Amino acid sequence: MTTERMENNKILYPFRNPNINIEERLDDLISRLTLEEKIHVLPGYQAPIERLGIQAYYVGGEGAHGLVRRQGKLTGPTTVFPQPIGLSSTWNPNLMSEIGKVISDEARAYYKKSDKIAGLNIWAPTVDMERDPRWGRTEEAYGEDPYLTGKLSAALTKAERGEDPFYLKMVPTLKHFYANNYEKERISCSSSIDPRNKYEYYLKAFKPSIVEGGAQSIMTSYNAINGIPGMVNPEIQTILKDQWGLESFTVSDGGAVCQVVDYHKYFVSHAETIASSIKAGLDSFTDNPDMVVAAARDAMERGLMTEDDLDKAVRNIFRTRIRLGQLDPEGYDPYDYISDEVICSEENSKVALKAAREAMVLLKNENNILPLNKEKLKKVAVIGPLADELLMDWYSGIHPYKVTPLEGIKKKLQEVQVTYSDGADIVTLTSLLNNKLIAQYQDNENILYANKTELCDEALFKHIDWGWGSHTLRSKANNKYMSSKRDKEGILAADQEEAFGWFVKELFNFDRDSDNNYYLRTWNWENIGVGEDEKLFINTGKPKVEVDKYKFKKSLISSGIEEATSAAKDADVAIVVVGNNPVINGKEEVDRKDIILPPSQQELIKAVYETNKNTIVVIVGTYPFAINWEQENIPAIMFTASGGQELGTAIADSIFGDYAPAGRLSMTWYKSIEQLPDITDYDIIKGKRTYMYFDQEVIYPFGHGLTYPNFEYKDLLIKSKNYTNNDTIEVSCDIINTGNIDSDEVAQLYVSAIKSRIVRPIRELKGFERINIKAGEKKTVNFKVKVEDLAIWDVTRNKYCVEAGEYKFEIGTSSKDIKLEGNVYIDGEIIPSRDLSLKTRAENYDDYNKVILKNCIKGGTCVSNIDNNSWLCYKDVDFSLSYSTFMAQVANDTTKAIIEVRIDSLEGEVIGTLEVPSTGGLQNWIINSCEIKNITGIHDVYFTFNVGDRFNGELRISYFQFITG
DSSP: OOOOSSSSSSOSSSOOOOTTTTTHHHHHHHHHHHHHHHHHHHHHHHBGGGGTTTTOEEEOOOOBOOBOSSSSGGGOBBOOOHHHHHHHHHHHHHHHHHHHHHHHHHHHHHHHHHHBBBBBBOOOOBBBOOTTTOTGGGGOOOOOHHHHHHHHHHHHHHHHHOSSSSSSEEEEEEEEEEEOOOTTTTTTTTEEOOOHHIIITTTTTTHHHTTOOOOOEEEOOOSSETEEEGGGGGGGIIIIIIITTOOOOOOOOOOHHHHHHHHHHOSHHHHHHHHHHHHTTBBOOOSSSSHHHHHHHHHHHHTTOOOHHHHHHHHHHHHHEEEEEEEEOOOOOTTTTTGGTTTHHHHHHHHHHHHHTOOOOEEEEEEOOSSSSGGGGGGEESSSSSTTOOOTTTTTBBSSSOOOOOHHHHHHHTTSSSOOOOOOOOEEEEEETTOEEEOOOOOOOOOOOEEEOOOOGGOOOEEEEEEEEEEEEEEEOOOEEEEEEEEEETBOOOOOOOOOOOSSTBBBBBEEEETSOOOEEEEOOOOOEEEEEEEEEEOOOOOOOOOOGGOOOEEEOHHHHHHHHHHHHHEEEEEEEEEOOOOOEEEEEBBOSSSSOOOOHHEEEEEEEHHSSSSEEEEEESOOOOOOOHHHHHSSEEEEEOOOOTTHHHHHHHHTTTTTTOOOOOOOOSSHHHHSOOOOOOOTTTTTOOOHOOOOOOBOOOOOOSSSSEEEEEEESSSSSSEEETEEEEEEEHHHEEEEEEEEEEEEEEEEEEEEEOOOOEEEEEEEEEEETTOOOOOEEEEEEEGGGGGGTTTTTTTEEEEEEEEEEEESSSSSSSEEEEEEEOBBBOOOOBOSOEEEEEOSEEEEESEEEOOOOSSSEEEEETTTTEEEEEEEEOOOOOOEEEEEEEEEESSSSEEEEESTTTSSSSEEEEEEOOOTTOOOOEEEEBBBOOOOOOOEEEEEEEOTTTSOOOOEEEEEEEEEO
16 A cells, blocks of 8 residues: 655645545545544544544534524624525525525635634534424424425535535535424434335435435434434434435434433443444434543444444545545645635625515515505504514524614615604512612623612613513613523623523513512522522522512513504504514424414504504514414514524515515414324324315415415416326416516425325425516416326335326415316326235334334334224235234233234224233233134224223234234
């Protein structure tokens, strides 16, 4: 082997030679690394290998809606776009490409600032399917539809990785693989996912970003899937790498190594976790570096993995680093020219404004009240807790500038009187200990004391009730939030510019007693009291409720609603800006308790509307809301996501007609939380989730969004009426702008099967195009759908198939507003009757009740009962083979359990009874059998579970088989 050296930028070793094949370079590099050196590159902090001239590198960073540089040496502003839930409302892959270029340009510039040690492996986009609007991280992803999510995220990742066929501009890391929509117990829960949900929904969004978008990295999820923690899921290798061709490395979520042991309790040692993860296809570990290194070393010493296993991960890590140009001589990296000039450039700001505009969704526009004519306005009232705010979420970068809604409107209406009210109450808090007012002490620390006897600005606080026990208090004297950030000192102060943080310590709870006094508690329910020195303090204990030093009286000094209605009274129009703070009541680690607006905001809207019927509501939010009263009463409603630096400009442009809003919702807006099943239920088919299966009335359907002109759809053309599996179906129509305003329109193509063996979507998005059409202009939109993309997962044969039959193609402006439709016939497959003489996984059922999917240590997934009402159904079973025996692999932790085999219905004839003795544990598997009655014909088969006279245990079945003879 050549052992060349390099001086003055000449090649040192073959692994540094950019002119030879990358696999040869990797072979050379791996051969030179010691075992310890290999182990030390497994953590997120990859240690330097000084003897080979390889510097350290930090894996990770955020870029959900703009590069995030908020810490350490790389702190600085970046271009900030609307949150991903807003970007998904644009329905514009081309825009996503522009955004991807901005993010990767700025990432490259900051990478050079870090001396090329950090900043090119960015943990975004979040591709998780948003099956439930209560999910706390709804802001981070692209909606409830896998086709839309796949197209948008693929466009983003393709732009971010760059145009060079070999070198990577940056490495977008898709999050989180997969079924990760529950925050409360995310580090310990298991998502129960059956094969149809997995292949037809949860995996679909990830594939385009890898196959079409060229994504080179993916992050595993905290949750388990059918009992297997995400980071040890073998599908990392079998699906992501083997099937989809993911070439570079996969990474665990932060702290996930420890969680496998501490919370999932899947292994008893971190060494087992490291070894199993690497064998499953994971390469890099985002956890304590010392722990990762020690665990990997332990795994090697115990023989849990081989050096070949380790080499596989190390090879993938360095494959990425080579393609980032890190091991090349100077001058080879095609992206090294990118400089600081790109950061927050004027061109990037234009893209941010474009994104903010295209993210605007016009939900309602009764009697065309919008757009407002600036020339006819004399007075406009801007009202609401978010009217003069542009709030950050956890994945926001530092804004180079902010345009709030109020600022955007004022700039638009320079000749018009604009009045403003945030609608917040002004209150005082009085200690019952000394009957003195709480006040912010005017010094550099702004510590709070109960020491004022007369009203003053220091004793006045702006109070906002965000709902569900979350309150903020802002000092009128310095406009800063009361905070418990100095909780380690036991001190409270009015010293924070914003309510923000992983733990939002600017949140307080008012717990009222029977005498109408309050206990004031911190964000984590610690008690606040007044000490002998009159200073407010935090007590982590549980004081007796009758102690006065922990009691306060809250007094209303001025009403926010009265101030708001006064502002609205004589205005030509009232614009009420409401929504949510992205880090309050719904965020990472916190799922929403309800889907309504905070009750205080509902009261504000109603009061303003009663005062001024020309009320427009703008919702700046991070998830859908159940706004039933508002939809029924308010003339015009707009929705946009939080975050983008041009938020206020886009809102003002849209309201006053300088831009025609044309965004579309990427999630269904339900009428009530009562319409949703339990948040832990991942079965969107049986649970009737998303627009594809939900059959009740909603406020706004998926794809909904209005604009100012009307559009006429006509002349649907489907090139042929008959197709086979290898064909592409071409569909087109004409769209005419019949209004007098230029606007975008978003045409949406949906497909549904007329008849199917299984429950199919009501309709499913298979194409869309955002197109600008000038007033009076006609344009043709064209869609192409591959027949193979209409495949379902056939559980009877474990494969995708396109069913033979008629399919309806519909073009519309939402999933409910269909304008044109036509049918085609596809000469596909007819799914045969089930052959249960083959070994059949229990998870491949057609229907079920009260079961959970879990891991079987002997391989695959098993089905577990929940109680004695649990059952499984397998349809269209062919009994022509004269079966005599029913055999199953089972496990049981009770004294005795029974599986009854019935035909045709739950009350149908019992053809067999399988008795399952205690197996001594739920992973102690046995194969048991029973005789079954010889019947003929085609029948549905039901398994009913019976575990004792009263349910007191668990019965599992992994596979079964009907045997002849």
